[in-house]
Amino acid sequence: MDRKNKRILQTTLIIVVVLGIIVSLYLYAGQRAFVSTIFSGLTLGSLFFLVAAGLTLIFGLMDVLNFAHGSMFMLGAYIGWQFYTNPTFIFGVAPLALAFGTGVMFISVLKPYLIAWNLSPRMQKLLPTIAYILAAVVIVFAVLGFDILGLANTAMVAMTTTTVGNPLAEISPQEPLAEFWIRPVLMMLGGLLIAFGSSKPGDKTQYAPKENLGKAMLLPAILLVVTVVSIFIRESAPVSVLLMNGNIRFLLSILVSVAFGFVFGAVIEIILIRPLYARPTFIILMTLGLSYVIRELVQFLWDPLTYQMARPPLFAMPGKAASIGEWLQNGNSTIDILGATVPTYRLFIIALGIVMFALVTLLMTKTRLGMIIRAGVQDPEMVEAMGINVKSVFTLVFALGVALATLGGIGAAPFLPVQPLMGDAYQTQGLITVVIGGMGSYVGAFVGAMILGMARAFGDYFALKLSLSPAIAEASTVIIMVIVLLTRPQGLFGSKE
Amino acid sequence: MSEVNHDDLLNVDNIHTFIGQFHILEGVSVRVKKGSITVLLGRNGAGKTTTLKSIIGLTPPREGKIIFDGMEIQGKRPYNIANLGIGYVPEHRAIFRQLSVLENLKLAERKKGDFERSSEFIFKLFPDLKRLYKLPGNHLSGGQQQMLAVARALVPENKLLLIDEPSEGLAPILIQQMMEAIETLSHTTTILLVEQNFIMASQLAKQYVIIDDGKSVSSGSIKDLVLQPEVIHRYLGASIKTRKELEMEHGSEE
Numbered sequence A: 001m002d003r004k005n006k007r008i009l010q011t012t013l014i015i016v017v018v019l020g021i022i023v024s025l026y027l028y029a030g031q032r033a034f035v036s037t038i039f040s041g042l043t044l045g046s047l048f049f050l051v052a053a054g055l056t057l058i059f060g061l062m063d064v065l066n067f068a069h070g071s072m073f074m075l076g077a078y079i080g081w082q083f084y085t086n087p088t089f090i091f092g093v094a095p096l097a098l099a100f101g102t103g104v105m106f107i108s109v110l111k112p113y114l115i116a117w118n119l120s121p122r123m124q125k126l127l128p129t130i131a132y133i134l135a136a137v138v139i140v141f142a143v144l145g146f147d148i149l150g151l152a153n154t155a156m157v158a159m160t161t162t163t164v165g166n167p168l169a170e171i172s173p174q175e176p177l178a179e180f181w182i183r184p185v186l187m188m189l190g191g192l193l194i195a196f197g198s199s200k201p202g203d204k205t206q207y208a209p210k211e212n213l214g215k216a217m218l219l220p221a222i223l224l225v226v227t228v229v230s231i232f233i234r235e236s237a238p239v240s241v242l243l244m245n246g247n248i249r250f251l252l253s254i255l256v257s258v259a260f261g262f263v264f265g266a267v268i269e270i271i272l273i274r275p276l277y278a279r280p281t282f283i284i285l286m287t288l289g290l291s292y293v294i295r296e297l298v299q300f301l302w303d304p305l306t307y308q309m310a311r312p313p314l315f316a317m318p319g320k321a322a323s324i325g326e327w328l329q330n331g332n333s334t335i336d337i338l339g340a341t342v343p344t345y346r347l348f349i350i351a352l353g354i355v356m357f358a359l360v361t362l363l364m365t366k367t368r369l370g371m372i373i374r375a376g377v378q379d380p381e382m383v384e385a386m387g388i389n390v391k392s393v394f395t396l397v398f399a400l401g402v403a404l405a406t407l408g409g410i411g412a413a414p415f416l417p418v419q420p421l422m423g424d425a426y427q428t429q430g431l432i433t434v435v436i437g438g439m440g441s442y443v444g445a446f447v448g449a450m451i452l453g454m455a456r457a458f459g460d461y462f463a464l465k466l467s468l469s470p471a472i473a474e475a476s477t478v479i480i481m482v483i484v485l486l487t488r489p490q491g492l493f494g495s496k497e
Numbered sequence B: 001m002s003e004v005n006h007d008d009l010l011n012v013d014n015i016h017t018f019i020g021q022f023h024i025l026e027g028v029s030v031r032v033k034k035g036s037i038t039v040l041l042g043r044n045g046a047g048k049t050t051t052l053k054s055i056i057g058l059t060p061p062r063e064g065k066i067i068f069d070g071m072e073i074q075g076k077r078p079y080n081i082a083n084l085g086i087g088y089v090p091e092h093r094a095i096f097r098q099l100s101v102l103e104n105l106k107l108a109e110r111k112k113g114d115f116e117r118s119s120e121f122i123f124k125l126f127p128d129l130k131r132l133y134k135l136p137g138n139h140l141s142g143g144q145q146q147m148l149a150v151a152r153a154l155v156p157e158n159k160l161l162l163i164d165e166p167s168e169g170l171a172p173i174l175i176q177q178m179m180e181a182i183e184t185l186s187h188t189t190t191i192l193l194v195e196q197n198f199i200m201a202s203q204l205a206k207q208y209v210i211i212d213d214g215k216s217v218s219s220g221s222i223k224d225l226v227l228q229p230e231v232i233h234r235y236l237g238a239s240i241k242t243r244k245e246l247e248m249e250h251g252s253e254e
Helices: A002-029 A031-062 A069-085 A088-105 A107-114 A121-143 A148-161 A182-198 A210-232 A236-243 A246-276 A280-302 A324-330 A344-366 A368-378 A380-385 A390-412 A422-437 A442-465 A471-487 B048-056 B078-083 B101-107 B114-125 B127-131 B142-154 B172-185 B198-204 B222-226 B229-239 B243-250
Strands: A317-321 A332-337 A340-343 B008-019 B022-033 B037-041 B063-068 B086-089 B160-164 B190-194 B207-212 B215-221
Touching (some): A002 A031, A002 A442, A031 A340, A031 A344, A031 A368, A031 A390, A031 A422, A031 A442, A069 A148, A069 A246, A069 A280, A069 A422, A088 A107, A088 A121, A088 A182, A088 A210, A088 A236, A107 A182, A107 A210, A121 A182, A148 A280, A182 A210, A246 A280, A317 A324, A324 A332, A332 A344, A340 A344, A344 A368, A344 A390, A344 A442, A368 A380, A368 A390, A368 B101, A380 A390, A380 B078, A390 A422, A422 A442, A422 A471, A442 A471, B008 B190, B022 B048, B022 B190, B022 B207, B037 B048, B037 B198, B048 B063, B048 B078, B048 B086, B048 B190, B078 B086, B086 B142, B101 B114, B101 B142, B114 B142, B114 B172, B127 B142, B142 B160, B142 B172, B172 B190, B172 B198, B207 B222, B207 B229, B215 B222, B215 B229, B222 B229
Parallel strands (some): A317 A332, B022 B215, B037 B190, B037 B207, B086 B160, B160 B190
Antiparallel strands (some): A332 A340, B008 B022, B008 B063, B207 B215
């Protein structure tokens, strides 16, 4: 009973202090500055949440601290920006990536037959090696002479030369289909060879029943159709996308970016992280290295330059809207809220953060996957011993985490300069958020992100008003982290284990 | 040891298991007859728990064979092994403490509707759980957690249950209740039990296997074992406790 009273006292104290801070800030700053700072804080908080949610889920379930999360955020921004500005690059590269993926996915069909082969232990080791080497050779031939930089240039050129009215002015010509078709075919062959090698021919300890073959065929078959379609729409699709309404195009960019993040995350988990679960330090080094690889790759494709993605029409028209109705009708860039001028695009980011928090909450509390994740945070071995394939759950959670990061990236792209280092600050803030909120807690990530967002926004406000160094805003988040670590080392919502 | 016997649901044949660099099991053979309770006996640290974990695949053996229901299962992933119809109840009541009782049971489903089918039986066996089904696992008492751990293995249809020390740390009255529950289960399922409490073990089980220092050293009918005090003394020694000792030990709990 005593402990319960103490907790009630503590909670009341915290509420009183927080209310006190809010009221004194309101009185000090005045309504206009207060409201506009609150909205900046919510905007930053939403972006921090999108980064931190993935970090905390991944860390909670599999003890992996993903130091490439910021780079994935940045990659999401680039993919979305490409698709929105000129999707020639995306549609040009997609057939190759899809063909390769289709080939690899045939593993589920091949495996039940290959593991039943009778091979000597020597051949069991030799065959996959040969398959991998052959795959590498085939893939080199598939991409030999492929003008990837020319494709990557299209959006940059489109940005600098086209007028707003005619985004089609600079669609660069692509390889004719008669020359191009061999590339996806070779890529698929490469994928098939990798599928052959990694299904471990002759390994009798592997388990893959043949009864599920119909189900196993489904995904590769769908992918095969998508690949063939992507080969034929390669040149026409970019034009159709650019002719679309800008808002719909933006929505599509978000979907493309999220889908890319999901697949990219799954691939990274399977190829790079899965072999290292027994060596946690190696995972940290590997993700750190991966972040540099991603950054260099982006600089190779799009040069180390800074781009500004145009805001979609709904947020683009200069001038202030007096009400939400007026904004939705005219697409104003700012809106009047309680006397303060708030950029409308910020409202979109805030909504994105809140909707994603609601969806993550639903996923974690109402679905079987959420139940598995919560159980796996405590004891993944026992979850596996109950008959649940924990490895594939790890892959799924990593993929979802990266998809959240790329969603944050494309969400931020019209708001932040798109450049190779844009994710770094968000990764740092995301890590601080996770520490404040408690490792593994998505509620903690949301509350922590909002606290940090507010601290940054009000830090900036005070720095400007009192002519202090702007570093004070950045320092404030670290100070909050130190205070939380000293008083509640497990974080605000962390469990004690 | 290698002749095929179709009465065996599980045949663990001379397995060697390593944990890191440590050679934990150095030749363990266990045969479990269909429709009976077999108990693994032995001192603390003899390798009983590792034997169960090797069967379910959490610590896969490096050598030897494990044949379950006519199929070699050594080296398969734990979830594949479990899905063949093996339920595992780990030691230390390893339930999911952040999940409610209901969620713990729901999570154990392998097919949709498993829980609906088995809930009546489970709540009849452990009426406490029905009363508490909304509570999170960390609000349950030790005995209730142990019941939940066993109940979880009853949700899907299992051919074999591996139960690790169900009486560990329970008050005598709860031990009695747990014994009755396991006895009821044995009418419908085959059970491989690890049990330190020799009295409980000898009353429940038909067959026994003694594991000592990572090797299986003696096996047979438990009726014969009771008549061999020198074997009991040699391999089980300190781990045998009389009912009186147990009562003194656990009297203050719960």
